[in-house]
Amino acid sequence: MTHPDLGSREERPLAPARTPFPDCIASDAGLGFISGGTGGSVFHFLKALRSSPSGRRLVGGAQAVRANAPRLAGTWTGLFVTFSAVDSAMYSARGKDDPWNHIIAFACMRGLHHRRKGLKAAVRSALVGAVFWGLFEVSLIGMDADGADPHRKNLKNRCSLPAAFSDGDPVLEK
Numbered sequence: 001m002t003h004p005d006l007g008s009r010e011e012r013p014l015a016p017a018r019t020p021f022p023d024c025i026a027s028d029a030g031l032g033f034i035s036g037g038t039g040g041s042v043f044h045f046l047k048a049l050r051s052s053p054s055g056r057r058l059v060g061g062a063q064a065v066r067a068n069a070p071r072l073a074g075t076w077t078g079l080f081v082t083f084s085a086v087d088s089a090m091y092s093a094r095g096k097d098d099p100w101n102h103i104i105a106f107a108c109m110r111g112l113h114h115r116r117k118g119l120k121a122a123v124r125s126a127l128v129g130a131v132f133w134g135l136f137e138v139s140l141i142g143m144d145a146d147g148a149d150p151h152r153k154n155l156k157n158r159c160s161l162p163a164a165f166s167d168g169d170p171v172l173e174k
Contacts, residue, residue, distance in 0.1 A: 021088045028084035029077050036076025037069050044068040083109040099137035106133035 045061040052060025087105035091097055111126030 021092070024088060025081055025084045028080040032077040032080025033073045035080075037073035039076075040069040040072030041065045044072075079109055079113060082112055099134075099141070103130055103133045103137060106130065 044064040044067075048060040048064030049057050083105050086108045087101050090101040090104055094101065107126040107130035110129030111122045114125040115122045
């Protein structure tokens with residue numbers, strides 16, 4: 001896909017819609033590590049802050065962060081890498097980037113994450129993940145459709161009267 005450059009007659013290629021395969025996995029691994037480490041630090045600090053004895057709350061919070069944040073950062077890294085790898089595999093196999101790739105990737109990620117609890121738990125978790133991510137994708141498509149539909153009228157124009165009935169009254173024309 002290309003678009004013309006206004007200053008020349010050449011066409012420049014557009015930036016790719018998705019990050020290439022090996023780079024997206026490394027990028028998502030870093031994002032998962034940062035998300036898990038940050039979220040885990042905040043969660044375990046606040047949890048320990050509440051449950052520590054008076055006078056030792058900050059020390060208890062810091063100890064909880066040191067003990068639990070690295071574990072959560074590693075877990076989230078694994079989840080993000082699994083999602084990215086399955087998403088890239090689906091993109092390679094199907095040849096198109098659409099919401100089904102993300103839905104299947106999220107379902108596989110959840111199923112693989114719960115595989116040690118047994119086949120039944122893994123399948124149930126994968127189905128829940130597919131439904132959840134499907135609803136998320138539908139909401140994203142709905143939000144994009146609201147702003148992207150040129151035929152949809154603005155709310156202020158929705159109740160306006162046709163010019164033949166307004167008689168030039170500025171109050172009725174708004």
